[in-house]
Amino acid sequence: MIEFQESNQRLWLPWQRLRQVRGVQHAFNLGRFEKESGEERQRLRLLSWAIQLWNENTGALATFDVDPLPHQIHLVHHIIASGHYNWLIADDVGLGKTIEVGLLLHAAMARNEANRVLIITPAGLTRQWKEELFAKFGFEGFRIYGDDFHINDPRDWKKEDYVIGSMDRMKQGDNLDTLLRADDWDLVIVDEAHRLSRRQYGNKLDASQRYAMLHKLRRRTQSILLLTATPHQGKQDSFSGLLELLSPERKSEIRTLALNPEIIGDMVIRNYKADVTDMDGNFLFHGKTVRQIEVPLSQEAVEFDKQLREYLRKGYSAQADTGKTTGRAIGFVMTVYRKLAASSVAAIHTALQRRLERLRGQESQSFNSLDDERYQGEQEEADIQKTQASPFFPGEEGILQGLIEKAASLEANDTKLHAFMDGLVETVIKENPKEKILVFTEYRSTQQWIKAALDDRFGPGSCVLIHGGMDMQERRDAIASFEEEDGAQFLVSTEAGGEGINLQHRCHIMVNYDLPWNPMRLVQRVGRLYRYGQQKRVVVFNVHQSDSADEQVLNILYDRLESVAQDMASVQQYEFNDAMKEDVLGELADLVDIEGVLAEAANNKLERTSERINEALERARSAASAQKELFEHAASFDSAEVAGELEITLDHLQAFVEGMGNIIGYQILEKTHKGLVWQIRLSDRAMDELGVSRTRYTLTFDRILAAKKPEWLPMNMDNWLFKSLLKRARQYDFGGVTVFGKEYHSQAIVAAVARWQNDRGRRARQELAIVALENGATTLNPVWFGHWLIERKTPCDAVETEKAERKAILDQAGSRVEQFIAQQSTQALLPDQMQWISAGWSAEPAGAQ
Known part of the structure; x- marks a missing residue:
């Protein structure tokens, strides 16, 4: 039985079809450092992992026609980091809830956690949701229940994995009965969730048909995401009802909300116009x-x-x-x-x-x-x-x-x-x-x-x-x-x-x-x-x-x-x-x-x-x-929330694509549109490795240009070329596993993927963990590392290293990553194992640049 850590799969395979691959720890312990562009391959290898995990945790590298804002990226990151999708998004009007949902869906799909999605909206918004999900994110699979398709037999639900439906149509008896007999949904999203009213009269609760529908549907999904800019409306009973839909197991806490209001921090996200900024820290709204x-x-x-x-x-x-x-x-x-x-x-x-x-x-x-x-x-x-x-x-x-x-x-x-x-x-x-x-x-x-x-x-x-x-x-x-x-x-x-x-x-x-x-x-x-x-x-x-x-x-x-x-x-x-x-x-x-x-x-x-x-x-x-x-x-929105993580920027994407050209075998002929559009020519070797017959392609790093020019290749996670390059750089045979480097700013670095699982044993989160070591001290995700990933690396000569010293470094790095996993663990995020992906020894003293 073989465990594939990247895909979180365990498979029984014939041993005759397997070959032994020595891991990072084994190679580093034995001092088997790579030569021939090893440091550059390490940079590209780590860049590939960083790009994939950033997208998986934020959805920020999806196909859509606007650049996501910090509060939108951080909202998705916060939800992913929580280990569950049971949240009420209560952002102010105009802060881009469709973009937030699109980012979250993209991240969830990248994690294989959104294979069946149901979006419930007011009647007048069903078509708009379908069109915006397609226009902004390229999601083609969503179909509208009652308009694009009808269900005559509950078994027909097996044909529909991505559904948008009107809450007033779905609450009706026959429709609701049929819906409740469909297979379970991975994620149910409700827009304008304040319309799910529930009032309390003394000790009696009076729920609307819409609320009753969601209450029944809640049993058919592990995750429910509620959207509304007006979640409270001065009606504590209705607001508590929404929270109970999110976390039915916390009903007793929710009904005493006045005594423990801090619990909504686990269930509600609210961003205000007064707080949000663009990527440069400028306030978005110019007043009226x-x-x-x-x-x-x-x-x-x-x-x-x-x-x-x-x-x-x-x-x-x-x-x-x-x-x-x-x-x-x-x-x-x-x-x-x-x-x-x-x-x-x-x-x-x-x-x-x-x-x-x-x-x-x-x-x-x-x-x-x-x-x-x-x-x-x-x-x-x-x-x-x-x-x-x-x-x-x-x-x-x-x-x-x-x-x-x-x-x-x-x-x-x-x-x-x-x-x-x-x-x-x-x-x-x-x-x-x-x-x-x-x-x-x-x-x-x-x-x-x-x-x-x-x-x-x-x-x-x-x-x-x-x-x-x-x-x-x-x-x-x-x-x-x-x-x-x-x-x-x-x-x-x-x-x-x-x-x-x-x-x-x-x-x-x-x-x-x-x-x-x-x-x-x-x-x-x-x-x-x-x-x-x-x-x-x-x-x-x-x-x-x-x-x-x-x-x-x-x-x-x-x-x-x-x-x-x-x-x-x-x-x-x-x-x-x-x-x-x-x-x-x-x-x-x-x-x-x-x-x-x-x-x-x-x-x-x-x-x-x-x-x-x-x-x-x-x-x-x-x-x-x-x-x-x-x-x-x-x-x-809290910019400090991701302060310790590597945020992927345009510079990282361009550095990766340019660096891979030197290894895969394609030439950048021209850069136009302020460096956002590249013309490339593939060598015969690159064409063979990528499995294509064309020699020339136009790449773009600009979302707006990509939307206007569908024949250009957008450099994001939905593009075949970009995904091929990422996959190639992560393979063991690509190299960059154990190398010498000149610009580590420390004695050594060790890179791992830290992972968490949920209470059902499914992967819930993974993060890139870079440990820099110097004089016995460890630093997790050092601030210099983001810039280090951008600059192309040149070969350097090997230096003498002691086996005991190498082993001590691995032990220290392992302890630091395990500590990080423990610190980030919650009731919804349980510790899982780490995966070592690269290690490097500095060929120069720290700071000698």
Whole structure:
């Protein structure tokens, strides 16, 4: 029985097919040092191991179209180092959760730990996840359950190893039953995990269907990864429920979380915009400026607002006088009408017309219903058209007729639209005629109104739309047009663009034509531009008519929200910056229960409503403070975490490829694109060793160029040439096992792979361990070693060595690596054996350069 340490396999093999290979320890003990470029081969051998293990522990050398950021690499490293994948990733909006998942999947696949993966998302995000995993990482195997394939027999699940599914489809009885009869999954990933709600009433727990589905599915996987930027939401019971999904065996600890909050450090990772940096240590976010565009109401608009509020009061009174179901429906319509009026005169005009047509039994065009929580405004527009065909209260039809006439008059001279077009858009365009502008609104009717005005002023094709009624291809085409140099200049989006659409590369100006009643939606809107990759300061314009009653309430809400966020951010222990305020603002917006406050505003004076807003914000402040205290125990970006490890850079990759050319037999003809693109020519020997028939190839070390030029060979772990070179350099026959060297900065170095296993005997982690020895002292992964790997080595003469001294060095190195394995061991990471891969004796005294 033979153990293959690299692949973690044990196989019974015929002894006649085996040959004995003496290991590093044996050769070093006997003083059998290699000649003929031994030190250069050692450098390439160790580089090969370093590159492979760095990728295995971070996924950073995968194929994707952006360079990973430090917090993303370290997040994956932290999860891999923990020995399990049961984590809640709670990074701020805009920090790249798709990239983090892609990196983690790549690392897990490299470790043979992600052979069956299930990704569960909201319905509107299934296609996006599939496309982004393919576009960014080249993962071709993911298919969408219910769209790309169906399961009629549970045995058919054997054909599907990489699945994306809607949580609302999978929670349904038949679908769930079939899913639970599939083979176990290696990893289950849940996006928007805060939608898995579970509430506690006294000693009773009430779980949603989504939560119940995950609770049952938890038994069919060893690992579950939860993703959400808003994991707590001020609801301790739901948050505890998520933690119990991660670690069911720690239920009793989780239910006493207030007494032991430090346990979330084993389960939750949270990175903040205020903390993350690029590779050079520069903060990623350049801040944002918010400007208010005040639009005063005309006397005619004031009269319309009064009459509309009178209509709403009659509706709310009718709600109180009717049955529970009917009353709730009337109240819903009245609330939506208020939102529509705050959005645009066109939106309320259209809605009132449709209400009158329904009362008169006339058919009207309507929007399709959208079963997606993200498209709240469009869903409301669709739902109010299904109301009862009888009057809500006596005389409703006559009041509607008067309101419609006044709305038509206002629409003909829309002061809000004029302020938007003449005061805002024209000013921006005058400053920069090619400036791109993103416009947000909650409602489709307002969206059409804005588009018509922009097309009329700037010509057809100047404006494109995104809304919930479009399929993914239509949305993709709209974004492509907006991002083209000479494409559409304006993009008007409903809340369909509030999640999952990233426009930071071509645009930094955003207009909120209306303010959403849910403040969290405003944070999500801004997140489309205020995210990694934005090179300019984001400018946000809020357009509102502050004289109307509901606009006054919204204005108070957002002013107070901004003020509280500023105060809370200013008392943090760090120096204040805009990104920190964004962190706090996002937390507050998620916690404020403003719907109830605004629902009462129709019947209360502004002073009372203002008091209610203050009360709501005070509760949110208290909840945010408690939440922040709790999340201080969560794991987060810490550059010191990998300080003792060798981080692989572009220089290492290029040094490896260049060095292997001298040994394998290929010539670098030319380096272009600032040294990121190489032209190489293979010798006959290299062609034979690599098994190819072509002599010339173009290599690239730039991810963006590789994405644009698929015929070029990207130098990463998904490329056949790069993988062939790595494999060749690790083979025993390649050499570099025991050598003399001139530049060790120490008496000797010994290299090993330190390994850990889980409680099922499967490999959980492995790290490169370089031990430098000098005067009886050992140093693990010395700081000079990363640079040593980059420079090509030249042969040197042998020196006299004592066998006893060599043995003592190996013993010391072995003890140091065993100590390292023990220090890194946890309940999830159990010590495994080490593997010696190289050893070298210095041909010069330490420091003699």
